[in-house]
Amino acid sequence: MGRAGDVAVGVVFGGSRVDDGQIAARQFLLELWHRDQQRLARVLLFHRLPITLEEMALQISMARRSRLAFLSALIACWFGASAFTYQLALPGRKLVFPTDHYSHPDFKTEWWYYTGHLTSASGKPYGYQVTFFRFGLRDKQDVKSQPLFTDLYMAHFALSDIAAKKFTFRERIQRGIGDKAGAATDRYLVWNENWRVSGAGNDHRIVVSDRGTALDLNLKSRKAPALHGDNGHSQKGEGEGRASYYYSLTRLQTDGELTVAGKTEKVSGLSWMDHEFGSNQLRDDQVGWDWFSLQLDNNSEVMLYMMRRKDGSIDLHSSGTLIDKNGATKHLTKQDYRIEVRERWKSPKSGAHYPIKWRVAIPSESVELEITPAFAEQELITNRSTRVTYWEGAVQVAGTARGAPIKGKGYVEMTGYAGKLNI
Incomplete structure (x- = not known):
């Protein structure tokens, strides 16, 4: 994974080490995909999740079906016939920071979650929530249902105007292909279009903006990560792997800017960050x-x-x-x-x-x-x-x-x- 706008082809297709020929072929597939991306967007974004190539083909024109059949055949060369198996959250893993702030694509579900209470320069109280989700799709049972992308990325942004008792909510969903959305494995960066969270160590920055409502916050942790459960292994139910790896930054001093209805004010307050990843909670x-x-x-x-x-x-x-x-x-x-x-x-x-x-x-x-x-x-x-x-x-x-x-x-x-x- 390179910059947010430079996702490696091998990462998009779930690979790790590929030769130049594979990279060229995969790049060709991506170019074909991008040509049809606008026409297929409505099908992908509003279909039940996850959508497969086979399901897409039933909803688009006959001309597109031949294109998708061709793509599916080529993709099969790299995905192979066997299904990918996600790792389970098992006892004994040691969480290491800042590395474990980063993405964990070998686990099926993952989220980065922020909430906080803010006070504006004019004295108005607010609450906020910003959450980024990654949902893995690599565990399909057959080649023909393998998606062209390995993850779906969703994001939620909610603002509670406490004095006015007004709740504002925005949401995003993107496929993990190209530079629309992703989560880096070599540094702390998660993004969905122009929404993002990034950081160095335990100090983070949140930037979200949508239709006149926006947050740009700097968060400085006053405490080390709090590991929940058994040293970060949080059992959710009976059975192996019915768990997640889970930690929090529980006291994040926060300052920045809040925009409501196009009007921007300075804000300060206190935030909380959760990060969980697992496969079968x-x-x-x-x-x-x-x-x-x-x-x-x-x-x-x-x-x-x-x-x-x-x-x-x-x-x-x-x-x-x-x-x-x-x-x-x-x-x-x-x-x-x-x-x-x-x-x-x-x-x-x-x-x-x-x-x-x-x-x-x-x-x-x-x-x-x-x-x-x-x-x-x-x-x-x-x-x-x-x-x-x-x-x-x-x-x-x-x-x-x-x-x-x-x-x-x-x-x-x-x-x-x-x-x-x-x-």
């Missing part, structure tokens, strides 16, 4: 999760998640992490904390019923917290990208820690309330 009997990231005013943080099952119970592999003021972590099992739903809200758009207020208790730390959303309508309906409806919103925190009053801010994510999640 959820079991069939799991429908989704409730996830909490809380930044408290005593310079500590809390991450909790509950994996929900079809029968309404909480999976025993649900867990959490406490991060103290110095960055030291303490793993929490499901038995170490309680989350009580205090209120629910029905979405007028999706009809989903979401928990909307919570009480959290961590008895071993003498922590009791009340969590309240900035406002209820912070739901994302992502019909043009991941096809998942979920709630992701800014929250306020108040309570006690070892008898002393404590406040904070955070984000809550809830998936699977509008339909089972599959990853």
Whole structure:
């Protein structure tokens, strides 16, 4: 992978070391693809995901079918008849930084996730979410269904205007071909069109802009990466590989610019970054999760998640992490904390019923917290990208820690309330 606008042909086709003849032939295939890219874009972007060459051929003209058959035959020379097998997230891997900020294309799913609370120069409070997703497509079972690209890239950008109780959401989807979208393996750079996140070490920059709403943020980490689960191996359910590698940068000092309705202001605040990668996280009997990231005013943080099952119970592999003021972590099992739903809200758009207020208790730390959303309508309906409806919103925190009053801010994510999640 070279610059963002110079993706190597071998990377696009899933190869590693290829000779000059293969490179020339693959470049020829890419040129043919780009000639038809505009005509095929609508088919690819609005079809159910992932779309295959065979499925595309049923939706385009007969003239195009011969072209695709020719391309498929040539691609078979390099993909081979056997299916690619993605790696599983297994215990024992040591996460190394900054390398593990980069992309991991040998795992099927990966996301880089940022949330934060910002205050503008004029005093207005905002919450934001920026997430980049990579979804691998190399595990097809036969040659004719192999795609011309090895990954799909999706991105979400949401802004919560807390004073106005207004929620703005944008989304992107691109094929991993050419320079439209990608994730580097040799440095920290993930992009989807003109949206990108990059960085050196644990200091990152976010740039997103769409239809008069934009963020340009510099994030400086005040703590080392917090490794969740067993040294970064986060088990999500029973069985080998039902897990992800998962870490967070839990206290990112943030400053930059926010543009709303074409008007730009300076902003500052605090952000949180998650990075997860794996290949087979959820079991069939799991429908989704409730996830909490809380930044408290005593310079500590809390991450909790509950994996929900079809029968309404909480999976025993649900867990959490406490991060103290110095960055030291303490793993929490499901038995170490309680989350009580205090209120629910029905979405007028999706009809989903979401928990909307919570009480959290961590008895071993003498922590009791009340969590309240900035406002209820912070739901994302992502019909043009991941096809998942979920709630992701800014929250306020108040309570006690070892008898002393404590406040904070955070984000809550809830998936699977509008339909089972599959990853």
